[in-house]
Amino acid sequence: MNDKELELALAVRGACIAAALDGYERAQIAGLCQEGAWECAVDAMRMLDLRPILHPPAEERTPPSGPASA
Numbered sequence: 001m002n003d004k005e006l007e008l009a010l011a012v013r014g015a016c017i018a019a020a021l022d023g024y025e026r027a028q029i030a031g032l033c034q035e036g037a038w039e040c041a042v043d044a045m046r047m048l049d050l051r052p053i054l055h056p057p058a059e060e061r062t063p064p065s066g067p068a069s070a
Contacts, residue, residue: 027039
């Protein structure tokens with residue numbers, strides 16, 4: 001696995017974890033039991049839009065060039 005593939009895999013993993021935690025927390029706040037909250041967490045990962053990770057905006061893909069001017 002090259003660096004770019006690893007970076008993509010780490011970004012996807014991070015997004016899935018964030019979606020799952022958010023889904024679980026929202027379900028707990030709504031009063032669902034642990035099993036129901038877990039189902040919401042899994043659903044949040046299933047519904048995660050991966051397009052922004054796979055195709056980030058151009059300004060995020062282009063590394064800065066040259067020193068920053070003060």
